[in-house]
Amino acid sequence: MQRSAEVLTIPTITPQELETKNDPKTKKISCGSTPTTCKKDPYRSFDGICNNLKNPSWGAVKEPFSELVNNSYADGVHQFPVTSENEQLPNPRAISLLLFPSKNIIDYKWNLNTMQWGQIIAHDMSFAGRITLINNNPVTCCDSEGQLASDSDKNPFCAPILIPENDAVNKEDGRECMKFVRTVSTKDIDCTSSKSPSFPINEVTSYLDLSLTYGEDNMAKNKLIYPNAKGYVNDYNPNVKAGVLKESASAAFRYFHTLIRGQLRLFKESRFPYQSIRLSDWLNKPSILEKNDGYDGLMIGLSFQPQDKSDQYFDREITQYLFKGNKTLGLDLRAIDIQRARDHGVANYIDLRSYCGLSIPKDFDDLCDYMSIKNVNALKSIYKRVEDIELTVGGSLEKHVHGTLVGPTFLCILLRQFYITRVGDRYFYENGEDKEIAFTLDQLETIRKGSSMARLFCDNGINIKKMQAKAFELVSPWNAIVQCDQLPFVNLTLWKDTQ
Numbered sequence: 001m002q003r004s005a006e007v008l009t010i011p012t013i014t015p016q017e018l019e020t021k022n023d024p025k026t027k028k029i030s031c032g033s034t035p036t037t038c039k040k041d042p043y044r045s046f047d048g049i050c051n052n053l054k055n056p057s058w059g060a061v062k063e064p065f066s067e068l069v070n071n072s073y074a075d076g077v078h079q080f081p082v083t084s085e086n087e088q089l090p091n092p093r094a095i096s097l098l099l100f101p102s103k104n105i106i107d108y109k110w111n112l113n114t115m116q117w118g119q120i121i122a123h124d125m126s127f128a129g130r131i132t133l134i135n136n137n138p139v140t141c142c143d144s145e146g147q148l149a150s151d152s153d154k155n156p157f158c159a160p161i162l163i164p165e166n167d168a169v170n171k172e173d174g175r176e177c178m179k180f181v182r183t184v185s186t187k188d189i190d191c192t193s194s195k196s197p198s199f200p201i202n203e204v205t206s207y208l209d210l211s212l213t214y215g216e217d218n219m220a221k222n223k224l225i226y227p228n229a230k231g232y233v234n235d236y237n238p239n240v241k242a243g244v245l246k247e248s249a250s251a252a253f254r255y256f257h258t259l260i261r262g263q264l265r266l267f268k269e270s271r272f273p274y275q276s277i278r279l280s281d282w283l284n285k286p287s288i289l290e291k292n293d294g295y296d297g298l299m300i301g302l303s304f305q306p307q308d309k310s311d312q313y314f315d316r317e318i319t320q321y322l323f324k325g326n327k328t329l330g331l332d333l334r335a336i337d338i339q340r341a342r343d344h345g346v347a348n349y350i351d352l353r354s355y356c357g358l359s360i361p362k363d364f365d366d367l368c369d370y371m372s373i374k375n376v377n378a379l380k381s382i383y384k385r386v387e388d389i390e391l392t393v394g395g396s397l398e399k400h401v402h403g404t405l406v407g408p409t410f411l412c413i414l415l416r417q418f419y420i421t422r423v424g425d426r427y428f429y430e431n432g433e434d435k436e437i438a439f440t441l442d443q444l445e446t447i448r449k450g451s452s453m454a455r456l457f458c459d460n461g462i463n464i465k466k467m468q469a470k471a472f473e474l475v476s477p478w479n480a481i482v483q484c485d486q487l488p489f490v491n492l493t494l495w496k497d498t499q
């Protein structure tokens with residue numbers, strides 16, 4: 001029997017839960033250089049230090065990720081997780097091929113801006129660091145032709161994804177593996193002892209502070225100045241650590257890789273499409289922005305094309321051709337997502353259901369409440385026991401909670417993540433408790449009334465004159481394209497320095 005409508009809701013968050021349970025383990029670990037006292041500053045520091053005055057390292061760059069549930073490492077410290085019968089977990093590429101194939105079904109409401117905004121938020125909050133050089137030698141593990149490096153089984157940073165027998169495309173090309181280098185952990189930088197659990201290191205600040213746009217060096221170099229401030233939503237809680245949860249960054253949030261479309265179209269101001277490009281041809285090649293009105297063409301494209309539907313299907317451009325460069329084949333982002341969650345020792349699917357107060361499946365058949373029978377059977381074919389199902393895999397197969405783009409387990413995790421990200425940030429723009437820091441009421445009001453993605457595109461495009469008001473939603477009779485000057489704007493004169 002299906003009880004989906006009734007069970008696919010999640011219990012609400014109690015703030016105390018996130019205070020006390022929020023990471024008692026990493027609470028005391030600090031990996032960067034931290035001052036013992038903080039001076040009062042109206043602006044954020046570029047490295048996140050001293051946001052929390054009692055715990056200056058919380059949320060700072062190069063600090064460990066947080067977790068909701070204890071790690072799943074085989075040795076409790078750093079070794080890749082194994083099954084409940086002490087066997088290797090199934091091959092990540094095989095899981096990707098079976099459960100996350102390519103099928104282009106598009107979203108009827110949200111456009112590609114929604115996907116793109118998600119990626120920006122994701123990397124504003126976390127970027128797991130990878131070692132690229134050891135003793136000045138590049139860490140290869142598996143080369144761009146898909147051949148295993150000779151030292152890959154000895155190098156502790158290597159965990160290449162092996163190509164399974166049934167992967168016809170890669171086998172035919174003679175490929176053995178896909179590159180995978182482990183994330184730098186607290187153990188690698190001697191921040192935790194060799195016997196205590198390791199945590200992956202986050203290279204950026206955990207706060208929503210645009211840390212991704214500038215990078216530590218540029219931020220310092222350009223002496224970036226934040227606007228003066230005052231504000232309203234006073235629920236800053238200094239006992240909440242705004243860390244980035246492994247369950248979020250290494251599993252739940254990555255589910256939205258499903259929203260990526262492999263083919264991008266460029267549009268004229270008339271919304272006439274004049275060019276179409278493959279994602280894998282242009283990843284990491286910003287020169288496309290300078291060619292042929294590419295900047296405006298792509299920006300209009302983001303607002304005019306639907307994103308891919310949020311579902312278990314992932315575009316081949318990222319599951320077969322990711323970072324292919326000038327080669328014919330590339331990597332599989334879904335297989336990498338699965339492997340990365342193992343690398344980070346993310347707890348398994350059932351443990352997270354339990355943490356979230358959701359029902360705990362005792363066997364595969366119990367999963368039918370949350371997943372289709374077809375998916376349950378597929379899971380049965382790859383995992384021996386329901387306890388072995390990984391969060392990245394199980395969570396991505398759940399039916400969605402009504403009105404959201406995720407199932408109940410991922411929703412529970414994402415809600416907790418964004419809750420702690422807000423209430424644990426002393427500089428959150430709506431916080432008005434400290435008048436030295438806060439926006440004025442007028443400033444806050446103009447931000448709330450006047451800021452929009454649509455206006456941002458209008459004001460930052462080279463020659464964009466028209467945009468729909470709800471720029472994350474597709475154009476429709478209810479969201480028609482209008483002239484830019486009809487859209488509200490932020491009154492920046494309220495930030496004028498009068499002294």
Ligand code: HEM
Binds near residue numbers: 116129257259
């Ligand atoms: C063109 C679109 C995108 C591409 C090519 C892309 C690619 C990647 C790659 C290569 C990684 C690192 C994988 C690893 O080695 O572990 C990654 C990580 C990640 N991605 Fe995406 N991604 C895209 C869009 C998105 C979107 C739309 C979201 C969410 C809404 C997202 C969320 C994340 C998160 C949370 C991580 C982990 C960040 C960290 O903690 O290091 N990505 N992505």
